[in-house]
Amino acid sequence: MKKKIVYMVNPAAGKLSQKNKKRVINSIDPSYKPEIVFSKSAEDAGKRAQEFMSKRYLVVACGGDGFINLIAQKAIECSCKMAILPFGRGNDFARSLNLHSLDKAIDAIRKGSFKSVSYLNVVFLNNSRISLTNAGVGLLSEASFRASKIPILKGSLLYAFAALISFINLKSHRYVVITEVQKMEMEILILAGAASHYTGGGMYIAPDAKKFRNKLNLLFAKKLSRIQTLILLIKVFSGRHIFHRSVTNTHVESVKIESHSSDQWSSIVSGDGEYLGDLPVTIHLGRKPLKIAH
Numbered sequence: 001m002k003k004k005i006v007y008m009v010n011p012a013a014g015k016l017s018q019k020n021k022k023r024v025i026n027s028i029d030p031s032y033k034p035e036i037v038f039s040k041s042a043e044d045a046g047k048r049a050q051e052f053m054s055k056r057y058l059v060v061a062c063g064g065d066g067f068i069n070l071i072a073q074k075a076i077e078c079s080c081k082m083a084i085l086p087f088g089r090g091n092d093f094a095r096s097l098n099l100h101s102l103d104k105a106i107d108a109i110r111k112g113s114f115k116s117v118s119y120l121n122v123v124f125l126n127n128s129r130i131s132l133t134n135a136g137v138g139l140l141s142e143a144s145f146r147a148s149k150i151p152i153l154k155g156s157l158l159y160a161f162a163a164l165i166s167f168i169n170l171k172s173h174r175y176v177v178i179t180e181v182q183k184m185e186m187e188i189l190i191l192a193g194a195a196s197h198y199t200g201g202g203m204y205i206a207p208d209a210k211k212f213r214n215k216l217n218l219l220f221a222k223k224l225s226r227i228q229t230l231i232l233l234i235k236v237f238s239g240r241h242i243f244h245r246s247v248t249n250t251h252v253e254s255v256k257i258e259s260h261s262s263d264q265w266s267s268i269v270s271g272d273g274e275y276l277g278d279l280p281v282t283i284h285l286g287r288k289p290l291k292i293a294h
Helices: 019-027 042-054 063-077 094-095 102-111 139-147 154-166 227-234
Strands: 005-009 035-038 058-063 080-085 114-116 118-124 128-131 134-138 174-181 183-194 214-224 247-252 254-259 269-271 273-277 283-287 290-292
Touching: 005 042, 019 035, 019 139, 019 227, 042 058, 042 063, 063 080, 063 128, 063 273, 080 094, 080 102, 102 290, 114 214, 118 134, 118 254, 128 273, 134 139, 134 174, 139 183, 139 269, 214 254, 214 283, 273 283
Parallel strands: 005 035, 005 058, 058 080, 080 290
Antiparallel strands: 114 290, 118 128, 118 283, 134 183, 134 269, 174 183, 174 254, 183 214, 214 247, 254 283, 269 273
16 A cells, blocks of 8 residues: 655745656656645645645655745644655755755655654744744844845855845844843844754854754854954854854753844844744744654
8 A cells, every 4th residue: 555645845946847846756656646736825835734644644845944844834733744855945954954965855755764853943922933944033034034035046145145135234233132041132143043054055054953952052143343244154154153253152942032123134033044023032942743754
């Protein structure tokens, strides 16, 4: 008896055409015709994924980080396993699992073995979201928001371009950052809570993200000059930014962030390449299991 598998596809993700996305999916198991669903919207994708999961299908999320996030949210709620095909422009979550090439992702689906992965719960005043990579505020969050509005570029080039636009209008913002051990108020350029290593289409933002099983990796950089900010951003691609004098790299159980700035960009919280909400926010590791084909 064939396993019940459905491929939920974001038709707009990445640069592959719908025809080529079908071709990739059809190659996974040539012995049968797979069930493929092209989503009409984010709401449609979540609803259809939940329907299939309620029938105990394995749902394969075929898209970028934002689309995979939608399916993962349903998998957590339904206590279901899932798989991924990285069809997006950034694919940072897949990269953190070493599944960023289609060949490796396809091998994982074929093998049918699963592992529990860490993710973030991002809790706002009136709702909560998850983030599979990191969630934060400041320059990289602004760049992520801008990148989501740029349709042409992809990967690290896209985020580098968006970061450059943000860099031109460079500002640090005043935040209150509260963890279980201290409360800090300071001018911050970048702040991120991370459950996995990458952001921005390959930026190695959190090399120590998986150092502790029950703690998220909290990173923040204090106010810098433009030249020092540029040097810091270059170092993010290799992970060497964590040794910069302005950067704090630590691990906490949770972090609460509030803004003391009136600037519109200061309150934007981004994660998985998407706008998640506005401050204040509390971030901690998700407690319900998320099992991904690996």
